[in-house]
Amino acid sequence: MMLPLLTSKALTQAGFAHGFTTRLGGVSLPPFDSLDFAVLRDPALLRENQGRLASAVGFDPGLFHQAMQVHGAALLVAGGDPKATLALEADALAAEPGTNHAVAVRVADCVPVLIADPGSGRVVAAHAGWRGIEAGVIRESVRHLASNGGSAEAMIAAIGPSIGPCCFEVGGDVGERIAKASSDDVIVRRAGEKAFVDLRLAVREQLRGLALADDAIDDVPGRGPEGCTRCDRERFYSYRRDGDASGRLLGVIVARG
Numbered sequence: 306m307m308l309p310l311l312t313s314k315a316l317t318q319a320g321f322a323h324g325f326t327t328r329l330g331g332v333s334l335p336p337f338d339s340l341d342f343a344v345l346r347d348p349a350l351l352r353e354n355q356g357r358l359a360s361a362v363g364f365d366p367g368l369f370h371q372a373m374q375v376h377g378a379a380l381l382v383a384g385g386d387p388k389a390t391l392a393l394e395a396d397a398l399a400a401e402p403g404t405n406h407a408v409a410v411r412v413a414d415c416v417p418v419l420i421a422d423p424g425s426g427r428v429v430a431a432h433a434g435w436r437g438i439e440a441g442v443i444r445e446s447v448r449h450l451a452s453n454g455g456s457a458e459a460m461i462a463a464i465g466p467s468i469g470p471c472c473f474e475v476g477g478d479v480g481e482r483i484a485k486a487s488s489d490d491v492i493v494r495r496a497g498e499k500a501f502v503d504l505r506l507a508v509r510e511q512l513r514g515l516a517l518a519d520d521a522i523d524d525v526p527g528r529g530p531e532g533c534t535r536c537d538r539e540r541f542y543s544y545r546r547d548g549d550a551s552g553r554l555l556g557v558i559v560a561r562g
């Protein structure tokens with residue numbers, strides 16, 4: 306079976322191998338069927354899923370890096386043994402040009418964000434839930450690329466599938482905190498003490514605030530309910546919907562030469 310990937314036209318045109326997974330095309334068993342990338346389940350099934358992903362995206366499975374995600378803003382530059390990277394805490398993982406390193410983030414409702422500097426070939430994969438958005442994981446990602454000579458005006462960002470504003474209900478105080486970190490527009494609806502928040506818009510607003518061009522920010526699954534992990538049970542895992550029975554999706558990008 307072909308492994309379906311969601312991809313960004315802008316990243317593809319700039320020559321960056323990358324993709325956002327759906328739950329389709331893997332070997333994991335129910336309730337995690339079938340392309341689960343959670344790191345603490347059956348290692349043989351995970352290896353097979355990772356191998357299929359490596360073939361579909363086009364990277365060496367031995368150069369595939371992930372970190373331990375803690376909803377913070379720390380950025381780590383991938384290198385050395387991928388097993389060692391996985392033991393380190395970081396919510397943004399960078400890959401150096403010319404290394405062929407692939408960097409990935411695992412999500413199940415949070416926003417996976419892939420950012421590339423076309424000038425150098427350097428890339429970052431960021432895990433952006435509301436806490437990471439508030440903590441500044443997007444800012445740290447862009448700052449890393451910029452401090453290595455990249456121009457924010459020329460960077461490309463792809464935003465992957467996440468929980469949508471239809472389903473991301475939070476307390477009003479949390480909604481205000483996300484709005485303060487991005488834009489008032491991210492609160493799409495208030496219901497009593499609750500607020501419905503558009504996390505992908507929050508990421509876009511932060512990227513725009515960091516000088517990325519609006520048309521260089523690619524909302525890959527589309528805006529609205531078609532990209533909502535909680536609504537689309539057929540394609541996506543969702544922690545809000547399935548709790549501990551939820552698998553993990555992946556956003557992955559490979560450094561260019």
Ligand SMILES: [Zn+2]
Nearest residue numbers: 471472533536
């Ligand atoms: Zn939804």
